[in-house]
Amino acid sequence: MFGVLSRLPLAVLLQAGVDVVGVVVPANRVPPFLLEGNGRFPTPITPVQPPQPTTNLFQQDSSISTLELAAQHQIPAFGVRHLQAEATLNSLRALSPDVICVSCFPQKLPPVLLQLPRLGCLNLHPSLLPHFRGPAPLFWTFQRGVSETGVTIHWMDEAFDTGDIALQKPLTLPDGISNQEAEQLLAKVGGDLMVDALQRLANNNLPRKPQPAGFAADPLPRDADFELNLNWSARRAFNFMRGTGGWKRPYVITINNQLIKLQVAIDFQPHQILSHPIATNGNQVIIQLNPGVLFAV
Template sequence: MAHPTPLRILFWGTRSTFSGAIFRALQNAGVDVCALFIHAPPAPWQSDLQPRRVAPFPFPQYEQAAAGNTNTHLAISLDLATATEPTFVAETRQLGAPVYDIFSLQTPELPALIRRLHPDVACVACFPQRIPSGLLRLPRHGFFNVHPSLLPAHRGPAPLFWIFRNGTQATAGGVTIHHMDARFDTGLMAAQAAVALADGISGPEAEQRCTQKGGELLGQVLDALAAGNLVSRPQPAGGSYQSWPQTKDFRLDTNWSARRAFNFMCGVAEWGTPFAVETAGEIIHLQRAIAYDADQKLPAPVRHIDTSLVELQFSPGVLVAQK
């Protein structure tokens, strides 16, 4: 029996642990990555969005494509020694695949570059911009995104934050591989699996569990795609969409259960934003969740244990937290 021809993969992501973990899963699966596209916001000192080519093209086969392109919205980075470059990006260059910083999705140079790369499919993990329909149609099999929730719940750029805030670990914790369309996170689902998010899990640990499962699912999707037997299905009706969190979204509500408040604080602590809660006529700013009792009842809404610790009555249960 003949083996399917390996797919040429164009990977889109950011310099983040989520993108890096998904990309490493693809590498471990032995896929053929033709290029890595990295979202690159303009530097604070840039007066406009006209990006620059930050270094010479490191691979001879792309030098001719770059020749004479003095007003490009693409930049390829070459400095393997930079301390801020994620390991997966540097290793990609060392393996011979080009890495591009993508400053704009609206430039005509971008579709031209994608056509030159001849990808069969694009895989996306944590790319923060909506990719135009014209680009989505360029790879033969389109684009697939790795989304860390059980779609259609928690569409949007920060699903894990909203899973913790809404207390939906049991019903929405998981990963979905979906086709990308003109809207955010609404395309056909190619694969989906739940991921257990235990009480007190940290955001980084939750992300690690999601990327591990997401990498497995993406590999299975690509295998089925190459074999010609991938079956996708529409998302269920309904769902939800949330944007980037604002400061107000870190407020706690004493109508929540203490368990929900505890898990929210643990799950989003790495954001570094204090948690405000109003109770008994005062607003208390909390830094870290310590523990909770699901059934305890305090004689008053709040008890200050000492200068740094406080007990707060929720509905039901009591939260112990550091101020």
């Protein structure tokens, strides 16, 4: 919630001159000392006290950067516990929002909240929906060896990531991009796309295209989802390890009935062929994949 996929789109909206009337975050992700009353009173919605602001809107990492950004612009911020509570709805109604913009918010918006803004609710999702619905779209993008991805702005409904598509922007992930770099790229593109969506919405010409049936949401990854496959190409394995390294899980692969654990991908050669399935060079492991060779530790 306080990562770049939340903060950077907010920064882009503010730089575009969008009138942001409030910022809402999950209360359990706000340091208690920033909540009114030091978080001792678990009300459905609690005002957040402004933290010390930063001077760089586009810094990549800060545990409270979204709140700092709101404080810089004198935007009221709230930590929410119960979205359907009357106190929550009354606080949000008092802001008189024309539209609610969402990015990486971990709770479903109930119908009464979806109907609160006069122009509806829009969500920024870092994939080309209906592909890679769910809470970890970038993980599954890398795990399935997909380099052509993008960002979707969609109208929100009562489920996660299933509402009508408004706008999409495709992009290509380069070999070796890290999760942090990919999030930064998608967040900037997504922020620009949200600005475009709001401008179209104001002019009453924002599209609504229903998503096709037959697509399910992907879950959060389990340990087993970090397993490498000998039938993968070296490029796919390399990009998967580089793009999901932030999860801090070991990558396992079985070669000749031996389980090998890897931590970091170093390089790959797309066409190289080894004389044996596996070799070592110091602490580096060199693995024959199909096609190509992966270098990792």
